[in-house]
Amino acid sequence: MPEITINNQKVTVEEGQTILTAARSIGINIPTLCFLEGYEPLGACRVCLVELAGGKTLVPSCSTPVTDGMEVYTNSKRVRQARKTVVELLLSEHEGDCQLCDRAEDCELKELAYELGIRDVHYEGEKPEQLIDESTPALVRDSGKCIKCRRCITACNTIQGVGALFPQYRGYRTTISPAFASDLESVACVQCGQCAAVCPVGAISEYAHTDSVWEALDDPSKFVVVQTAPAIRAALGECFDYPAGTLVTGKMTAALRHMGFDRVFDTNFTADLTIMEEGNELLSRLKKALKDKEEVALPQFSSCSPGWINFVEYYYPQFIPNVSTCKSPQQMFGAVAKTYLAELEGVDPKDMVVVSIMPCTAKKFECRRDEMNDSGYQDVDYVLTTRELGQMIKGAGIDFRSLEDEEMDKPLGTSSGAADIFANTGGVMEAAVRTAYELVTGRELPMEKLHIGPIVGLEGVKEAKLKIEKPLPDWDFLDGAELNVAVAHGLGNAAKVLEAIASGKADYHFVEVMTCPGGCIGGGGQPRYTDNAVRQARINAIYQEDEGKKLRKSHENPEIIELYKKFLERPLGEKSHHLLHTLYKEKETV
Amino acid sequence: MPTRENQELTQTMSEHPEDDPALLEALDTVIDGYGSEKGVLIPALQSAQNLYGFLPEKVLKHISKKLNIPYSEVAGVVTFYSYFSTVPRGKYLVRVCLGTACYVRGGKEVLAAIKDYLGIDVGETTQDRKFSLEIGRCFGACSLAPVIMVNDTVHQRVKPERLKELLAPYENDEVEANEGSGEETTGGSV
Numbered sequence: 001m002p003e004i005t006i007n008n009q010k011v012t013v014e015e016g017q018t019i020l021t022a023a024r025s026i027g028i029n030i031p032t033l034c035f036l037e038g039y040e041p042l043g044a045c046r047v048c049l050v051e052l053a054g055g056k057t058l059v060p061s062c063s064t065p066v067t068d069g070m071e072v073y074t075n076s077k078r079v080r081q082a083r084k085t086v087v088e089l090l091l092s093e094h095e096g097d098c099q100l101c102d103r104a105e106d107c108e109l110k111e112l113a114y115e116l117g118i119r120d121v122h123y124e125g126e127k128p129e130q131l132i133d134e135s136t137p138a139l140v141r142d143s144g145k146c147i148k149c150r151r152c153i154t155a156c157n158t159i160q161g162v163g164a165l166f167p168q169y170r171g172y173r174t175t176i177s178p179a180f181a182s183d184l185e186s187v188a189c190v191q192c193g194q195c196a197a198v199c200p201v202g203a204i205s206e207y208a209h210t211d212s213v214w215e216a217l218d219d220p221s222k223f224v225v226v227q228t229a230p231a232i233r234a235a236l237g238e239c240f241d242y243p244a245g246t247l248v249t250g251k252m253t254a255a256l257r258h259m260g261f262d263r264v265f266d267t268n269f270t271a272d273l274t275i276m277e278e279g280n281e282l283l284s285r286l287k288k289a290l291k292d293k294e295e296v297a298l299p300q301f302s303s304c305s306p307g308w309i310n311f312v313e314y315y316y317p318q319f320i321p322n323v324s325t326c327k328s329p330q331q332m333f334g335a336v337a338k339t340y341l342a343e344l345e346g347v348d349p350k351d352m353v354v355v356s357i358m359p360c361t362a363k364k365f366e367c368r369r370d371e372m373n374d375s376g377y378q379d380v381d382y383v384l385t386t387r388e389l390g391q392m393i394k395g396a397g398i399d400f401r402s403l404e405d406e407e408m409d410k411p412l413g414t415s416s417g418a419a420d421i422f423a424n425t426g427g428v429m430e431a432a433v434r435t436a437y438e439l440v441t442g443r444e445l446p447m448e449k450l451h452i453g454p455i456v457g458l459e460g461v462k463e464a465k466l467k468i469e470k471p472l473p474d475w476d477f478l479d480g481a482e483l484n485v486a487v488a489h490g491l492g493n494a495a496k497v498l499e500a501i502a503s504g505k506a507d508y509h510f511v512e513v514m515t516c517p518g519g520c521i522g523g524g525g526q527p528r529y530t531d532n533a534v535r536q537a538r539i540n541a542i543y544q545e546d547e548g549k550k551l552r553k554s555h556e557n558p559e560i561i562e563l564y565k566k567f568l569e570r571p572l573g574e575k576s577h578h579l580l581h582t583l584y585k586e587k588e589t590v
Numbered sequence: 591m592p593t594r595e596n597q598e599l600t601q602t603m604s605e606h607p608e609d610d611p612a613l614l615e616a617l618d619t620v621i622d623g624y625g626s627e628k629g630v631l632i633p634a635l636q637s638a639q640n641l642y643g644f645l646p647e648k649v650l651k652h653i654s655k656k657l658n659i660p661y662s663e664v665a666g667v668v669t670f671y672s673y674f675s676t677v678p679r680g681k682y683l684v685r686v687c688l689g690t691a692c693y694v695r696g697g698k699e700v701l702a703a704i705k706d707y708l709g710i711d712v713g714e715t716t717q718d719r720k721f722s723l724e725i726g727r728c729f730g731a732c733s734l735a736p737v738i739m740v741n742d743t744v745h746q747r748v749k750p751e752r753l754k755e756l757l758a759p760y761e762n763d764e765v766e767a768n769e770g771s772g773e774e775t776t777g778g779s780v
Contacts (some may be wrong), residue, residue: 163660169669179650179665180676187661590651590661 002068007075019061019072020048030074031083031112033090033200034149035062037531039158045149046086047112051076058082084116092123094201095130095144101202102391106528108200109147128172135185137368138207138361139193143175146203152176152195159517161492162311164189176203188314188589190491192307192515193361193524206361206525209382210392216353216382217260223345224353225263226256227333227412230271231359231423231520232386234541238527238534239390240400245537247545250405255393256357257406263345264408267356268415270332271422271431273563274304275554277580278326279436280571282510283475291477297321299486299501299508302428304328306366307515307524309584311491316498317586325581329422330356330363331372333412334379335579340567341412349377356383359423359523362515371582385525411559417450417546418554424539425489425519426455426462429512433466433485435555440468440475450552451543458518458532458539460493461486463508489514489522608646617641617649621656631659631667635674644675672724680715680722682760684708685739689728692736696750700736701725703750707757720761 003012006023013022018041023030033045041062049058053071058079061072073079091113098110130144150167153176157163164187167174178187196204216224237246256264281300288294303309303324312319327335333356338349356363360383366372367380384392393400407413418434421427430452437445447453454464466483468475486508488494494513500506516522518535521542551557568575607613620637624630634657638649645668654661668674672685686692686701705711708721715722731737734746743765745756759765 157660157663163662166660166662166666167670168662168666177662179661180669590654 002066002070004066004068004070004072006072013066017066019050019059019064019066019070022066023050023061023072023074028074030061031115032062033108033112033147034151036151036154036198039154042150042154045090045147047083049079049082049086050074051079080116084118087113087116087118088121089123090147091118091121092125093127094147095127095142101145102205102208102387103202107202108529110201128175131175131177131181133177133183134207135183136189136191136207136365138191138364139184139189139196139204140207141177141184141204142202143177143181145201146176147201148174148176149200150176151198151200152204155194155198156189159490159492160190160192160194160307160311160515161495162188162190162192162315165195188310188587190307190310190314190515191362191365192491194516195524196361197516197522197524197526197528197530206385206388207364208388209364209384210388213355213382213384213392216355221351222353223262223347223351224260224355225265225337225341225412226261226355226357227265227267227270227330227337228252228256228357229267229330229359229363229423229520230420230427230542231523231526231538232357232389233545234423234521234538235359235386235526236390239387239393242401243537244534245541247541248400249545250407251400251403253408254403254406255398255400258398258403259392259396261355263341263412264406265333265337265412266408266415266419267329267333267358268419268422269412269557269559270329270336271304271419272416272554272557272560273332273336273580274326274329274422274428275418275431275435276560276564276571277332277576278302278324279432279439279554281324281326282432283436283439284572286478286509290481299484299511300324302432302510302512302514304422304428305513305515305520306360306362308491308494308513310362310365310587311494311515313584313587314589315495318502319498320584320586323584325583327372327580327582328363328366329419330358330383331366331379331582332580334367334372334381335374336563337412338375338377338379339579340563344411349375352377353382354380356380357386357389358383359386359520359526360516361385361524363525374579386523387525387527390527411562414557414559416551416554416557417549418552419557420542420546420549423520423542425458425514426452426487426512427519427542428514429455429464429485429487429510431554432510432512433483434553437466437468438553438555440471440478442472449547455485455487455512456543458535460490461488461497463487483510484508485510485512487512489519490517491515606646607642608648613641614649614652617652618656621653631657631664632671635664635668639674644678647676650676672726675713675722675724677713677715677722678719680718680720682720682740683722683724684757685724685726685729687726687729687731687735687737687739689726689732689735691732692728695735697736699750700738700748700753703753704738707753721757 001012011026030048032048034042043060043063048061050061051073133141153165156165168181175181216222233249236252237248253264285296285300288296301323303326334354337354342349364383367383372379418431434445452464455462463486468478468481471478488497521538522530522535621634634653650664654664688697710723712723736748738745738748
């Protein structure tokens with residue numbers, strides 16, 4: 001193994017490691033603006049330059065592998081000067097309206113300029129034309145702020161396999177955008193926001209709904225209810241300097257009440273409802289296939305993640321019949337709130353405003369889909385990302401850290417642990433299996449702490465098999481059957497699963513897909529910056545929330561039982577069909 | 591540059607060659623010939639430009655689907671190389687060198703004058719389809735800077751105020767469109 005010195009510190013590193021990772025392993029930080037952990041380095045931004053003893057030129061540490069005996073200096077005068085020049089050059093082309101930028105708090109460029117002590121930009125000149133793209137309901141792009149680091153391209157092309165973004169034109173005129181510098185709306189962007197999640201500056205962000213939400217809260221004639229997605233509670237704390245993976249469910253609830261929401265509810269409630277519908281849908285598909293010998297699309301795919309829905313509609317329309325017809329928990333919540341809840345509260349649904357807090361940008365798109373008006377109104381009015389909520393709480397002058405924990409309101413605030421784990425990869429599958437297994441056998445899922453080991457964790461595609469023995473009489477056709485399930489997160493991984501199914505190499509009954517790496521905890525609307533360590537910390541927090549609950553299975557949620565008794569009657573019933581299910585349609589990619 | 595056989599095809603072409611199924615079939619035959627090799631995008635684009643005379647949007651989208659390469663990437667390559675054009679090219683392609691030598695010796699002024707004279711921007715074609723304008727990066731004639739090329743002919747030490755004279759023979763069609771292809775590489779000084 002090569003032995004090198006970094007700033008006169010000896011370190012033994014693995015063959016093939018880069019200078020950057022070697023330095024980080026011994027606690028020496030080298031700044032980067034384009035590097036994305038786990039992906040091929042690009043060497044585009046040049047801020048990670050380091051000096052090698054005897055080297056004529058400085059080298060980018062992100063893409064230079066170590067060799068035995070290498071002497072590296074990461075903080076020499078030459079390095080500092082070069083780095084300063086590089087950052088100044090970036091600033092000279094950057095539209096620096098920092099006070100008005102939504103990255104004011106966590107801009108990597110601004111932070112780096114500060115750390116390097118840059119107080120003056122020596123290079124003045126023409127700036128490239130600034131194009132602002134507000135064409136989609138989810139994302140806003142500002143080319144004036146873009147530093148062309150190309151992280152978004154890695155996210156869009158390599159991680160998601162979508163390829164909406166690419167460098168267009170050349171040299172000074174280069175702009176990172178859809179084909180011919182067109183708007184996102186005109187291309188097959190799934191609106192997942194992974195580009196925004198990795199952007200080091202304010203060039204890609206969510207389309208803000210903050211003003212609209214304040215307006216609703218200020219309007220005394222409106223009954224404003226809020227739902228919080230499962231993934232928020234494990235990430236919102238990061239907006240208030242808590243370490244990643246700190247659960248802040250109680251403080252979040254208190255903060256939302258302070259902001260003036262009339263009711264604070266939980267998307268977890270409708271996650272439980274989703275399991276009732278989606279689990280029964282799966283069993284009904286299995287029954288049709290195995291008992292009635294009818295033609296039915298299997299495997300069934302989960303349908304909670306709107307980026308994934310877009311992905312199927314654009315790129316794999318042949319699989320549309322396989323996607324569960326269940327609306328996502330966000331949309332089920334809106335439909336239930338403006339019908340069932342409106343009736344319970346005696347509120348005219350036209351005066352009800354439903355706000356969602358989501359870890360996601362695609363949810364902003366989803367709530368405006370034409371199909372999402374089954375209550376007679378737009379079921380969900382506004383969607384705030386975790387980041388937007390953090391900003392609003394600060395803006396409202398709420399001292400988040402000193403808040404006392406509060407409980408969510410009833411009935412739409414009651415949920416099971418199965419709903420919590422909707423936040424992370426493998427969670428929807430596990431939640432569905434906890435319920436489906438029990439419905440079929442009458443017995444609890446025989447697994448430690450109710451977790452399905454093989455589908456827990458950050459591996460891109462995970463599989464599990466589940467043998468069904470001694471089912472209840474209604475399900476005797478499943479006796480001895482082995483249920484094959486798969487879990488994918490990140491659309492590139494989802495595409496692998498789809499290709500394997502299409503080519504006959506894989507055969508599953510149920511597949512969970514979450515658009516973003518790690519699942520919703522790693523969503524495009526979460527606090528930046530999210531790497532695998534952050535993902536894992538948030539996932540641990542979510543499992544902790546699940547395990548800490550008495551209620552662990554969706555079908556045991558008393559408020560769900562009540563909802564069926566009073567209103568929906570039964571899973572897959574007529575009312576469910578109308579309010580909780582939807583259809584998808586093929587869309588052109590180019 | 592269109593080859594001779596393709597020129598015949600382009601000459602008989604309609605206003606909307608992208609709607610011609612025969613051309614599309616010809617393109618597909620070329621692309622299919624590449625099989626599933628990597629790095630076929632640029633050759634495919636070259637073939638398409640030879641066939642169509644330029645790269646219509648419809649054809650680029652077809653290539654994107656056929657090669658399973660994102661449309662953004664196809665467009666990224668097309669917009670990177672000045673060789674590719676997404677608008678029909680005029681009979682005469684004027685390329686203004688903005689390489690270092692030409693740049694410091696007034697290439698930018700030459701470009702401005704040509705834009706002004708032809709009434710088009712870089713990448714555009716005049717209404718009468720006579721002239722297209724592009725920027726070049728060094729034709730290897732630095733000692734003659736600033737230079738421009740009209741089709742395959744290099745014009746040296748170009749002065750903005752004498753452009754009219756330089757372009758007149760082309761305007762009046764006193765030169766062949768494929769003049770100079772092959773041996774003759776430098777035109778007279780103006």
